[in-house]
Amino acid sequence: MNINIDIEKLILEGVPISHSQARLLQAEVEHELAKLLANEGLPDNLLSGGVVPGGAIQLKPGINTSQMGQQIAQEIYRGMKP
Template structure:
């Protein structure tokens, strides 16, 4: 199964990020989504493929002092759940 995922915009309002950490969060989102999408779980949710204009991602809960890699991982798992995967 080939998967092409295009995220035009990811809004991260209210995250406790310092200057320059946004790129680290982005990299973590990309890495975790790639890992999750490498499995076969979405083949059942999308057997014939498909496209959607938006994905309803579940809210995330951040612990105090969460690092960008943790934040990005939570965001990726939320997005993955929104497209039908089980993280």
């Protein structure tokens, strides 16, 4: 099964992040989300497609780019569940 996910926009307000860190963050979000989907599967409510609205995510203070990407991906995956 192929799963295509399109994250239209990810806005980080108040997070000082360089262009190179943004690329690392994107890669980490993609990696963690792929890992979650591989391990836990696509929620049944999205098997035939759908849209998952975004929301605000409160990032833990003092986390690095990798941890930030993991947290964002985990929140996105939680948002996929009914």
